[in-house]
Amino acid sequence: MQVKVRMAELIKIINKLNYDYYTLDRPSVSDQEYDRYLQELIALEAKYPTLVSPDSPTQRVGGEVLATFKKVTHQIPLLSLGNVFNESEIISLDTRIKKVISTPTYICELKIDGLAVALTYRKGKLVTGATRGDGFIGEDITANVRTVKSIPLTLTKPIDIEVRGEIYMSKKAFLKLNNIRQKNHMELFQNPRNAAAGSVRQLDPKIAARRNLEAFIYHLPNAREYGLLSHYDSLLFLQELGFRINPHNKLLNNINEVVSFINNWSTEKEELPYEIDGIVIKINDIAHQELLGYTSRHPKWALAYKFPAMEVITQLKDIVFTVGRTGKITPNAILEPVRVAGSTVRKATLHNEAFVVSKDIKIGDVVTIRKAGDVIPEVVKVLKERRDGTERGFIMIKKCPICNSHLVKKVNEAAYLCPNNNCDARQIEALIHFTSRQAMNIVGLGERIIEDFYNLGYLKTFVDIYRLKDYQTALIELEGFGPKSVTNLLTSITASKNNSLEKLVFALGIKHVGAKTAKVLAQTFKTMDNLINASLEQLLSINDIGRKTAESLLNYFADNNNLAVIKSLKAMGINMLYKFKEPIRKNELFYNKTFVITGTLNQMTREEATEKIVGLGGNVTNTVTSKTDVLIVGNKPGGKYKKAQSLNVMIWDENQFLKNI
Numbered sequence: 001m002q003v004k005v006r007m008a009e010l011i012k013i014i015n016k017l018n019y020d021y022y023t024l025d026r027p028s029v030s031d032q033e034y035d036r037y038l039q040e041l042i043a044l045e046a047k048y049p050t051l052v053s054p055d056s057p058t059q060r061v062g063g064e065v066l067a068t069f070k071k072v073t074h075q076i077p078l079l080s081l082g083n084v085f086n087e088s089e090i091i092s093l094d095t096r097i098k099k100v101i102s103t104p105t106y107i108c109e110l111k112i113d114g115l116a117v118a119l120t121y122r123k124g125k126l127v128t129g130a131t132r133g134d135g136f137i138g139e140d141i142t143a144n145v146r147t148v149k150s151i152p153l154t155l156t157k158p159i160d161i162e163v164r165g166e167i168y169m170s171k172k173a174f175l176k177l178n179n180i181r182q183k184n185h186m187e188l189f190q191n192p193r194n195a196a197a198g199s200v201r202q203l204d205p206k207i208a209a210r211r212n213l214e215a216f217i218y219h220l221p222n223a224r225e226y227g228l229l230s231h232y233d234s235l236l237f238l239q240e241l242g243f244r245i246n247p248h249n250k251l252l253n254n255i256n257e258v259v260s261f262i263n264n265w266s267t268e269k270e271e272l273p274y275e276i277d278g279i280v281i282k283i284n285d286i287a288h289q290e291l292l293g294y295t296s297r298h299p300k301w302a303l304a305y306k307f308p309a310m311e312v313i314t315q316l317k318d319i320v321f322t323v324g325r326t327g328k329i330t331p332n333a334i335l336e337p338v339r340v341a342g343s344t345v346r347k348a349t350l351h352n353e354a355f356v357v358s359k360d361i362k363i364g365d366v367v368t369i370r371k372a373g374d375v376i377p378e379v380v381k382v383l384k385e386r387r388d389g390t391e392r393g394f395i396m397i398k399k400c401p402i403c404n405s406h407l408v409k410k411v412n413e414a415a416y417l418c419p420n421n422n423c424d425a426r427q428i429e430a431l432i433h434f435t436s437r438q439a440m441n442i443v444g445l446g447e448r449i450i451e452d453f454y455n456l457g458y459l460k461t462f463v464d465i466y467r468l469k470d471y472q473t474a475l476i477e478l479e480g481f482g483p484k485s486v487t488n489l490l491t492s493i494t495a496s497k498n499n500s501l502e503k504l505v506f507a508l509g510i511k512h513v514g515a516k517t518a519k520v521l522a523q524t525f526k527t528m529d530n531l532i533n534a535s536l537e538q539l540l541s542i543n544d545i546g547r548k549t550a551e552s553l554l555n556y557f558a559d560n561n562n563l564a565v566i567k568s569l570k571a572m573g574i575n576m577l578y579k580f581k582e583p584i585r586k587n588e589l590f591y592n593k594t595f596v597i598t599g600t601l602n603q604m605t606r607e608e609a610t611e612k613i614v615g616l617g618g619n620v621t622n623t624v625t626s627k628t629d630v631l632i633v634g635n636k637p638g639g640k641y642k643k644a645q646s647l648n649v650m651i652w653d654e655n656q657f658l659k660n661i
Helices: 002-023 031-047 057-061 087-098 171-183 192-200 205-210 231-240 255-271 286-292 353-358 424-435 447-456 468-476 483-496 501-507 515-525 528-532 536-540 547-558 560-571 606-615 639-646 654-660
Strands: 071-073 082-084 106-112 115-122 125-131 137-139 161-169 213-219 250-252 276-283 302-306 311-323 329-340 343-349 366-372 376-382 594-598 630-633 650-653
Touching: 002 031, 002 057, 031 057, 082 087, 087 255, 087 276, 106 231, 106 255, 106 302, 115 192, 125 137, 161 171, 161 192, 171 192, 192 205, 192 213, 213 231, 231 286, 250 255, 255 276, 276 286, 311 424, 329 366, 329 376, 424 447, 424 501, 468 483, 501 515, 501 528, 515 528, 528 547, 528 560, 536 547, 547 560, 594 606, 594 639, 630 639, 630 654, 639 650, 650 654
Parallel strands: 082 302, 343 376, 594 630, 630 650
Antiparallel strands: 071 137, 106 250, 106 276, 115 125, 115 161, 161 213, 276 302, 311 329, 311 366, 329 343, 366 376
């Protein structure tokens, strides 16, 4: 009897820890403590198999293989939402609703790109999980639903209830799954949604269990029966029961706030650990929902705003090769012009030879393209069924398209390189990088102008930038220039001489040294001479510097040609010192203290938070160590949270951070 009591106690403890972790996003114990409880329960269940409860958290590994999915009739239809695609349609919704309700309030939710699910509980125990199907009849996927750790098997109250939500796969889990499939020579999933849907509809639940699926619950269809008067209240009630609710849901007073919410997430969505394809807009008051009613397919009180299509279809007309500043050769698709996410795309990266071969891309193919991170267009897939036999195969070039040097390919690297340091294309790309905003920030020297100046002989090296003043008269006479534009350019060049050291370190284009690493190096070594003379041990002693970066720095500064460039820049008056910026105001909670940020912040981006910390005299790093003073925790924190706990580092949630600034 004591064993049975202990097993029930362990199940209760583990369910509570799962609730803290998955529902509240606030882990309450370390991984070691959690594993200790779980291993004790596993050992007892192995010794006393007749006492194993079907609701035990150990039973999420998947059961017997199913022959087929049974059909489930939804007692309350699981309807889809109507879609809108622009601001005017959102305003039209508000206008239509105001004909019935004078002052509607809204709630906005992130539209998770996954698979809709209906969950039914009896006396607080999960009994059924079903797909949407046609809205009236779905498929019984209970065995697979039980493997999703963020879906509770037992609620905090022994009630009968049906809820709706979304099962999805995180970006991290998706990448891990595709890496495994690639190693096993299996077809890759195209996106996390397809991967989630394919996982949920596996007849073998053990496969679903290995896919690390997650879920958010977003709707209680009969909220009035539980005494709830608003959608927002129903979400809070669902969370109390143990369901995981999306932390970014927001109650809004009017349609202008709705539009602002959408605009914000249109730019911030890439920061999320999962995919979203829009924003769901709902009337908050349930009485108002009932007043507005339904069509045969959609509720009239809710709709989904869909982000502009990220993938479009076009034809790949040709493949050309470009040379980067490091010599990397990149194949690029020349496309039939097509609009993607608000701009016309004529060219897309094909990354490297392996990428083209793996996707079997041919010249003349009809392809889908998307903007990676809304910025860089890339080819997603080939529509092979559209081929007509006129397509031409891809052939990787053997020589540099600019200087004709034979290309080289290093072991374990995907890219071919032009080995000629004096290759014109490499020189131009290096100059473009040197003058870019994050580097020396020279306004007026854009890509086209640098290429023109290079071809005219005015600009061949970094040092030549600071000699352009000697050609002032000639530059004024060039087409498209004049006294004012040239004066502004020369003024910007002169101003760049006073940049702090980190700008120059980044501008030099040292392999593996990005803007953030350059800042760390400048802060640590203070002068260019100190950095040049730094040893491997000194470099590796810095938290954010790994061996690859350290060796790259040593190799760069061991090259006499590079040292000669730095010496010439110094002779031209370019600053070689780190310029410490005094904080806007000193705050004792921040001044001279080291901060790390983890998770997603609701009120600001990480960059904005970093600016505020630095403005108050603090420092921000990426890694939690014993020297970290404060960890700022947003939603869905990663391993940094647990490490900070183990090191007894002070932890602030976002509200505490906002209060302190």
